[in-house]
Amino acid sequence: MTEIGTTEAAFLLNISTARLRVLLKQGRVKGARKVKRFWIIPLNGRGMPEISSGSRGPEGTWNKGKRTGNTFIHVLRKVIDDNRDNGTTDPAIAVKIGGRNDYCHEAEILGPCKIVYHPHKPNKSQAGGARLWIEVEPDVQITRKIFQDREPKGFG
Numbered sequence: 001m002t003e004i005g006t007t008e009a010a011f012l013l014n015i016s017t018a019r020l021r022v023l024l025k026q027g028r029v030k031g032a033r034k035v036k037r038f039w040i041i042p043l044n045g046r047g048m049p050e051i052s053s054g055s056r057g058p059e060g061t062w063n064k065g066k067r068t069g070n071t072f073i074h075v076l077r078k079v080i081d082d083n084r085d086n087g088t089t090d091p092a093i094a095v096k097i098g099g100r101n102d103y104c105h106e107a108e109i110l111g112p113c114k115i116v117y118h119p120h121k122p123n124k125s126q127a128g129g130a131r132l133w134i135e136v137e138p139d140v141q142i143t144r145k146i147f148q149d150r151e152p153k154g155f156g
Helices: 006-013 017-025 077-086
Strands: 033-035 037-040 071-075 093-097 098-104 105-108 113-117 132-136 141-145
Touching: 006 017, 006 037, 006 141, 017 037, 093 105, 093 141, 098 141
Parallel strands: none
Antiparallel strands: 033 037, 071 093, 071 132, 093 098, 105 141, 113 132
């Protein structure tokens, strides 16, 4: 049985880590256990965390099966320029899964991917016509990190 942490589980379910922590606190993530400060979440036979139904409200809208569409990763040049000009450290990487964008400072791709550059034929469905992007297959996991109010080690 494979086990993962909260960031990876939220990515697979296509929900925020805050929402996943609420589900964990409610005891709705099957087989999840806490080891010191960290949650360990088992994956089912389909490679997904299992969430039990709630007692009230509409049915959950999280991803119940494996993702079928590719993930696209964009480096946001305008954010990089703004950070340089204004002395800020806003996240300059966008991880696009379906219609949702997650922004981060670091993205680790845990499997095969490809870098695509189309200088004269931008991808109109991605980031307003991106000409350069990283494309990741649906079953490849991506971990994202955000650095709070400081430069990450090795930069600067």
